[in-house]
Amino acid sequence: MAERVGIVIEKLDSNRVLVKLFERSGCSDCALASLCSLGKAEGETVEALGTDLAPGDKVKVTEGEGKLILFAFLLFIVPLMFFVLGYVIFKNFINGELFPVLLGFGLMIIYFFILGLFEKRVKNKFLIPRAYKIH
Secondary structure (H helix, E strand, O other): OEEEEEEEEEEEEOOEEEEEEOOOOOHHHOOOOOOOOOOOOOOOEEEEEOOOOOOOOEEEEEEOHHHHHHHHHHHHHHHHHHHHHHHHHHHHHOOOOHHHHHHHHHHHHHHHHHHHHOHHHHHHHHOOOEEEEOO
């Protein structure tokens, strides 16, 4: 689990806060740092979910690797599966290579469009870290 320490600088609403991050340990060794919202540089801010937090509170911000891996799967592997599935299905009905490839890409584009429609929900579920008050 990725963890960083920070301080709440603003309360955005009842369950979201803006946190200024402190030290950055372990992020340089992590393969998922580019997808992780905690992979930012020291002093940068990140939006986090947390209740009963107020500006000035010292918090631990966590993000599970399992969620990042699942998000990467949704973003990279599932579209590839749609492309291959589209190619295989359309190859059985259409002679030649060009149209099955184009239709496979079409299925992949449809998947990205649908993913874009649910972008906010997917981001909230997979990419927004949780903040917990440190005493």
